[in-house]
Amino acid sequence: MLTSHFYHEIIRKVIISFGTLFNGIEIKHQDKNDKTFSVINVPISYGPTQKFLARLEQSRDLRSPGKPAGALTLPRMSFEMIGVQYDASRKISTMQTFKAVNKDTNKLIKGYMPVPYNINMQLSILTKLNEDALEILEQILPYFQPSFNLTVNLTDTIGETRDIPITLEAIQMDDNYEGDFLTRRALIYTLNFTCKAYLYGPISATTDGLIKKVQVDYMQGTDNRKTPNRQLRYTAVPIAIKDYDNDDTARTGEVFDDRVTAFTVSDATPFVSNSYIQIDEEVMRIRSKSGQRLHVERGEYGTVAVPHDIDVQINAITIQDDVYVEANLDEDDFGFGETRTEYLDGQVYSISQSRDSDL
Secondary structure (H helix, E strand, C coil): CCCCCCCCCHHHHHHHHHHCCCCCCEEEEECCCCEEEEECCCCEEEECHHHHHHHHHCCHHEECEEECCCCCCCCCCEEEEEEECCCCCHCCCCCEEEEECCCCCCCCCEEEEEEEEEEEEEEEEEEEHHHHHHHHHCHHHHHCEEEEEEEEECCCCCEEEEEEEEEEEEEEEEEEEECCCCCEEEEEEEEEEEEEEEEEEEEEECCCCCCCCEEEEEEECCCCCCCCCCEEEEEEECCCCCCCCCCEEEEECCEEECCCCEEEEEECCCCCCCCCCEEEEEEEEEEECCEEEEEEEEEEECCCCCCCCCCCCEEEEEHHHHHHHHHCCCCCEEEEEEEEEECCCCCEEECCCCCEECC
């Protein structure tokens, strides 16, 4: 078995979208005074032309005594898929992948890039009068120069919508007028189209490949490649920019407006300089503290400074909140925590061993 079951209904969607293009085509008959006396909405259905021709030939057998209800009426149109071909000219790297968000679960999912395939479609126009066929034909041909872009939602899972070029390849005419006087005439125009679609493989939920940590070692003396001296390590990891665990670390001790940068709290002991707190929806950075007063920077991480009341809950943004963000990187806003560490040991970080080692 190639893989587990999946079905995006892409070919079906392309076929339905193709047939929908030709809905609403009408034929109008006019008298000698150019006054319209008849309007015919040309029906269209999926199926081979031969099936409708057989219905025409058998119309006399389908008639009930005294009732003409079985006969097939003209004009009408039919369409069908006649082939699928791989299109190497639109080939994408076989192993290239993409990541997207599942619209239903809001989770990150992964899949391989779609494969280009040409879906060959055939549209048949069946009429009794050549004037009717030409009227239908003129309502179709101007839109194909030689292609017409049709927007199709290829996968509901990720909401992938693409423009599918539909190219008119050929037009053929067949006047089926042979036979006796009882044989009905069928004038057939056959239009061949190519729909340049993409087929997606399985799309599965994954967290593999997410970069959760960036680490860079800076060295000096790199002219001697065998023993460069490591000087500085720069590390960046995702951190929370809002409170998740609702820890209720302390309470505000006074009412203050949106311009105040120092205020009293019920207990300042748990707070440290350069850490972040959240009051209501506003995030603040603690610059320093003196006694039970916090000195802060207002409106951090894109939040807005607003007035706050007394005895309002103060939530500390701590490592516990960072852990929550790391587990849900695909659905939460987050920032980056940066650290710089100086070294003089001449070691490097081994990716295979996940530790520092000698050169």
